[in-house]
Amino acid sequence: MPFIDAKITVPVSTEQKTALKTAFGQAIPTLHKSETYLMVGIEDSYDLWMAGQKLDRGAYVSVSLFGHAKSADYDNMTGKICGILEKQLGIPGDSVYVTYHPVSDWGWNGSNF
Numbered sequence: 001m002p003f004i005d006a007k008i009t010v011p012v013s014t015e016q017k018t019a020l021k022t023a024f025g026q027a028i029p030t031l032h033k034s035e036t037y038l039m040v041g042i043e044d045s046y047d048l049w050m051a052g053q054k055l056d057r058g059a060y061v062s063v064s065l066f067g068h069a070k071s072a073d074y075d076n077m078t079g080k081i082c083g084i085l086e087k088q089l090g091i092p093g094d095s096v097y098v099t100y101h102p103v104s105d106w107g108w109n110g111s112n113f
Contacts, residue, residue, distance in 0.1 A: 001065065001066035001103075001106045001108065001113065002028055002037070002039070002064065002065040003038075003039045003041070004024050004028075004039075004061065005040075005043075006020065006041065006042050006059055006062075007046040007059065007061075008042065008044045008045075008046055008058075008085075008091070009044075009046055009055050009056065009058045009091075010044065010056075010057055010091070011044050012042060012044035012089065016088055016089065017042050019088050020040070020042060020084065020088055021040045023084040023087075024038070024040050027077060027080040027084065030073055030080060031063070031065055031074070032069060033065055037108070050097075057092065058091060058095035059095070059096045060096075060098075060099075061081050061085075061098045062099050062101060063081075063101065064100075064101040065101070066102075066103055066106040066113060067103075068102040078098045081098050082096050
């Protein structure tokens, strides 16, 4: 039950959104989850500031998942997310924040797991 929510400063075409969704789906096994229940949200042309400066190219990515992963797995996933954003959109890793939100109660299809 993972959800990857990406807020990105640059405009992102439909093709790029599809490529990001696909790449995130390929990366999610890093957290011992499958793409089967992965939900991805992408908000582009989003205003972000870092260190008091507006970012031309930057992103904030929030990863929520049912249960927990190991610290090393989160570290690995951060590297993959930064690599994906660099490759697909030219966003440098030093302009990306990634946060993780393990969740113990997650609902789907009218009930909770």
